[in-house]
Amino acid sequence: MQSLLWKIGGEAGFGIMTTGLDFAKIATRQGYQIAGYMEYPSLIRGGHNTYEIHISVDKLHSSKYHIDVLVCLNKETFDLYKKRLSPDSIVFYDKEMFEITDQNITALHLPLKETLKNENAPVFMMNTITIGASMAVFNWPLEVHHAMIEKTFGKKGEEVVSINKKMSQIGYDYVKQHYPDKSFPAFQARKTDDTNLVMTGNDAFSLGALIGDCRLYSAYPMTPTSTVLTRMAEYAEKVGIVVRHAEDEISVINTALGSAFAGVRSSVGTSGGGFALMTESLSFAGVAEIPVVIFLGQRPGPATGMPTWTEQGDLLFAVHAGHGEFPKIVLAPGNLEEMYSLTAEAFNLADRYQTPVIVISDKHVNESIWSTSKIALKLFSKSYEVDRGKIASEFSNLQSQISNYKRYQFASDGISPMLIPGLQGHFYQANSYEHIEDGHTTELSKSRVQQVNKRNKKEITYLKNHFKGPEIIGDINTSDVVFVSWGSNKGSILDAMQLLKEVGKTTSLIHFTHLFPLDEKAIQKVFKLKKRYILIENNSHGQFGRLLRQQTGIDIEEKLLKYDGRQIFREEIIDYLKIEM
Amino acid sequence: MSTIEEFSGYSPTWCPGCGDWGIGAALKKALVDLNYSPSNVLVVFGIGCSGNMNDFLNAYAIHSLHGRALPNAIGMKIAQHDKPVIAIVGDGDCYGEGGNHFMHACRGNHDITVIVHDNSVYGLTTGQVAPTAQKGFKSKSTPGGIIELPLNPLTLAVSQGATFISQGFAGRVPDLIELIKKAIQHRGFSLVNILQPCVTFNKVNTYEYYREKAYDLPQDWNTGNFEEAMKKCAEPTSIEKFPLGVIYQVEKPTFTDELPQLKEKTLFQRDRFTDLDSLLGEFE
Numbered sequence: 001m002q003s004l005l006w007k008i009g010g011e012a013g014f015g016i017m018t019t020g021l022d023f024a025k026i027a028t029r030q031g032y033q034i035a036g037y038m039e040y041p042s043l044i045r046g047g048h049n050t051y052e053i054h055i056s057v058d059k060l061h062s063s064k065y066h067i068d069v070l071v072c073l074n075k076e077t078f079d080l081y082k083k084r085l086s087p088d089s090i091v092f093y094d095k096e097m098f099e100i101t102d103q104n105i106t107a108l109h110l111p112l113k114e115t116l117k118n119e120n121a122p123v124f125m126m127n128t129i130t131i132g133a134s135m136a137v138f139n140w141p142l143e144v145h146h147a148m149i150e151k152t153f154g155k156k157g158e159e160v161v162s163i164n165k166k167m168s169q170i171g172y173d174y175v176k177q178h179y180p181d182k183s184f185p186a187f188q189a190r191k192t193d194d195t196n197l198v199m200t201g202n203d204a205f206s207l208g209a210l211i212g213d214c215r216l217y218s219a220y221p222m223t224p225t226s227t228v229l230t231r232m233a234e235y236a237e238k239v240g241i242v243v244r245h246a247e248d249e250i251s252v253i254n255t256a257l258g259s260a261f262a263g264v265r266s267s268v269g270t271s272g273g274g275f276a277l278m279t280e281s282l283s284f285a286g287v288a289e290i291p292v293v294i295f296l297g298q299r300p301g302p303a304t305g306m307p308t309w310t311e312q313g314d315l316l317f318a319v320h321a322g323h324g325e326f327p328k329i330v331l332a333p334g335n336l337e338e339m340y341s342l343t344a345e346a347f348n349l350a351d352r353y354q355t356p357v358i359v360i361s362d363k364h365v366n367e368s369i370w371s372t373s374k375i376a377l378k379l380f381s382k383s384y385e386v387d388r389g390k391i392a393s394e395f396s397n398l399q400s401q402i403s404n405y406k407r408y409q410f411a412s413d414g415i416s417p418m419l420i421p422g423l424q425g426h427f428y429q430a431n432s433y434e435h436i437e438d439g440h441t442t443e444l445s446k447s448r449v450q451q452v453n454k455r456n457k458k459e460i461t462y463l464k465n466h467f468k469g470p471e472i473i474g475d476i477n478t479s480d481v482v483f484v485s486w487g488s489n490k491g492s493i494l495d496a497m498q499l500l501k502e503v504g505k506t507t508s509l510i511h512f513t514h515l516f517p518l519d520e521k522a523i524q525k526v527f528k529l530k531k532r533y534i535l536i537e538n539n540s541h542g543q544f545g546r547l548l549r550q551q552t553g554i555d556i557e558e559k560l561l562k563y564d565g566r567q568i569f570r571e572e573i574i575d576y577l578k579i580e581m
Numbered sequence: 582m583s584t585i586e587e588f589s590g591y592s593p594t595w596c597p598g599c600g601d602w603g604i605g606a607a608l609k610k611a612l613v614d615l616n617y618s619p620s621n622v623l624v625v626f627g628i629g630c631s632g633n634m635n636d637f638l639n640a641y642a643i644h645s646l647h648g649r650a651l652p653n654a655i656g657m658k659i660a661q662h663d664k665p666v667i668a669i670v671g672d673g674d675c676y677g678e679g680g681n682h683f684m685h686a687c688r689g690n691h692d693i694t695v696i697v698h699d700n701s702v703y704g705l706t707t708g709q710v711a712p713t714a715q716k717g718f719k720s721k722s723t724p725g726g727i728i729e730l731p732l733n734p735l736t737l738a739v740s741q742g743a744t745f746i747s748q749g750f751a752g753r754v755p756d757l758i759e760l761i762k763k764a765i766q767h768r769g770f771s772l773v774n775i776l777q778p779c780v781t782f783n784k785v786n787t788y789e790y791y792r793e794k795a796y797d798l799p800q801d802w803n804t805g806n807f808e809e810a811m812k813k814c815a816e817p818t819s820i821e822k823f824p825l826g827v828i829y830q831v832e833k834p835t836f837t838d839e840l841p842q843l844k845e846k847t848l849f850q851r852d853r854f855t856d857l858d859s860l861l862g863e864f865e
Binding site: 025028195203216236238242247248250251253255258261264266288377423424429431440441 | 623664
């Protein structure tokens with residue numbers, strides 16, 4: 001797999017994030033595929049930020065260990081990442097800032113500070129010079145960077161655009177002049193009519209929610225889902241939705257339950273701590289049978305934990321969240337394509353089953369970037385159909401008699417017709433108390449049992465009609481090793497499988513997206529062969545392994561668990577298998 | 582025309598003599614007078630003796646969790662802002678468990694009517710102290726008398742931006758009907774704090790107590806003066822007097838007024854957004 005990794009690092013607050021994203025788009029605009037991610041502390045200024053972009057001709061799923069180009073905007077970047085360099089790597093630095101004495105490192109000085117001084121330019125323009133320099137070592141046409149500058153800075157006026165172009169040119173020319181032999185052998189991007197879009201998992205969630213006709217999004221800012229709130233708020237007026245940044249997560253989910261009761265598809269987003277505050281209301285949604293989609297982006301806990309890093313430590317919490325017994329569906333996207341499609345699907349499931357649906361992801365999916373096919377996204381959007389199940393504003397659309405409407409009417413599939421408030425001649429209450437068929441409160445044992453049984457039937461109906469078994473990638477029959485995983489680990493596992501294949505080692509992956517409830521019989525069939533199954537999770541308890549055992553009796557003994565706040569890298573999977581590459 | 586009967590659900594289970602009877606009757610009469618039917622009002626009930634009105638009042642309704650009625654009401658209003666939204670809550674419910682929501686609902690000038698049954702005790706859990714109880718009030722949870730000062734919902738509402746602040750007394754149903762009507766008709770956040778004697782668990786704030794301490798605002802009371810309203814609202818705290826009537830009312834844009842996307846149609850009635858292509862440019 002031919003690929004290059006470009007990484008930039010510097011002090012927080014100096015535009016590293018924008019620069020990284022722009023560099024990714026410079027690559028995709030030429031037809032390359034990318035996978036990138038950023039690291040940043042829970043600070044606004046003074047910490048250390050990095051952004052790395054993995055670039056390839058074919059679809060990429062994750063980053064890699066070896067850095068090909070390291071752009072150091074400070075000494076810390078070099079010190080932190082020199083272990084990932086080889087003599088083939090190129091390091092850009094400014095000797096006015098710090099010296100690199102190691103003879104095994106290809107260190108290329110760029111006159112960053114001097115140029116800023118000569119041109120009287122602000123400090124963040126250093127980034128632009130380094131992109132120009134990077135274009136030169138990649139042998140990429142500089143006009144692609146200049147077009148990107150026009151897009152990024154166009155709104156700020158011609159002067160800003162032209163000084164940025166000048167900085168880019170200076171960086172490019174300096175490399176061509178001083179280091180003419182330092183460049184990577186070109187690998188051509190494929191010609192295609194498609195466009196590679198660059199977006200984060202949060203962007204894909206936002207688009208998926210709009211495709212799914214989400215009309216109300218409520219949230220309280222919390223990493224790693226804050227950028228869904230800001231993205232949806234940016235879209236709200238244009239697309240005709242309402243975004244409420246409420247006072248706390250309890251208000252967030254109850255706002256959504258109010259609007260969902262009144263007929264609009266509603267969603268909330270949060271992370272573990274905010275979700276903890278929502279759980280009482282999750283249970284309320286369960287008994288009152290109000291559809292809601294909850295986006296839970298995980299980060300390392302407990303409590304405040306490591307706010308800007310990644311983990312999959314909230315799966316069992318999500319599955320078991322809420323007091324009492326009620327049906328709930330948990331879906332876990334592992335990449336952009338699964339994110340937008342499962343999100344849109346979550347809105348259909350919430351409506352069909354009139355119960356909460358949790359879309360669980362992790363910071364690595366939420367905030368990392370990938371390239372994704374524009375054609376495929378548009379095709380999905382076009383083919384998606386809003387299915388509200390038994391929710392309707394008029395009786396002609398409801399499987400119920402007009403004369404005797406009962407909100408919680410018994411149904412063999414557990415799903416009662418839900419009348420959207422407003423139809424003349426009718427009324428009902430959605431009740432957090434146990435209730436009889438028409439919604440009135442009850443404490444009678446017979447009514448209680450009937451309603452519990454009715455709600456429980458939804459799970460059976462879901463497993464029969466909408467549960468999806470795991471995706472199987474590769475051929476289990478011929479595999480030496482079978483990985484079992486969920487969520488963002490998919491990317492690194494797929495890339496590891498590709499590398500292993502190149503050295504003749506056959507592996508496969510059982511990737512789960514529909515995590516709860518699990519269909520025991522269907523899943524037992526998937527695991528019928530005696531194989532070396534390895535559970536890969538980004539937590540210390542092997543939570544999905546526990547869930548799998550609880551729901552299906554399948555026990556995966558061998559586990560590769562990582563819980564240092566970082567995602568699993570493809571090299572770590574290969575190292576674990578002790579295979580020499 | 583609708584009738585009281587149309588709004589009447591089950592027979593109330595409130596204690597004989599409870600102030601909630603008066604509030605329930607006044608609310609139904611107000612809705613009939615305003616020519617609403619159970620099919621075109623949205624109601625949220627909190628949890629407590631007040632929230633138990635869920636089974637006694639017919640409407641499109643949510644019987645919510647303790648403390649959470651206001652955010653439910655806000656969500657309902659955002660979805661269908663063409664209908665009145667009423668929250669039936671208690672003082673422990675709305676000022677204790679849901680206190681944070683109360684402050685922020687005032688700030689947002691959400692066009693909802695909040696009817697608070699203020700009896701200074703938790704009746705449904707058999708008589709513990711509530712946030713509006715006077716200092717020293719002895720209850721099951723404060724046998725030595727409550728240490729904290731009473732919360733003043735009126736000053737809180739004024740200071741946080743509520744645009745309609747009123748107080749009623751459960752013992753004066755005809756006045757209560759008029760007050761509730763005005764509150765529902767007001768565009769913006771409206772508070773009706775109703776002094777409601779709990780005959781079972783509160784032996785201090787009785788009907789007699791309020792007959793002595795509550796008084797009607799003068800006919801010519803200027804409801805538009807913020808500073809005067811603040812002073813008036815402070816009276817329960819400063820001089821143990823309880824003004825009755827509309828203390829403060831100003832016209833300001835409501836939360837949904839401020840949303841251009843809701844100008845033509847309600848959020849529920851709007852067409853689905855389908856022009857995804859128009860959003861994709863920035864990802865290239």
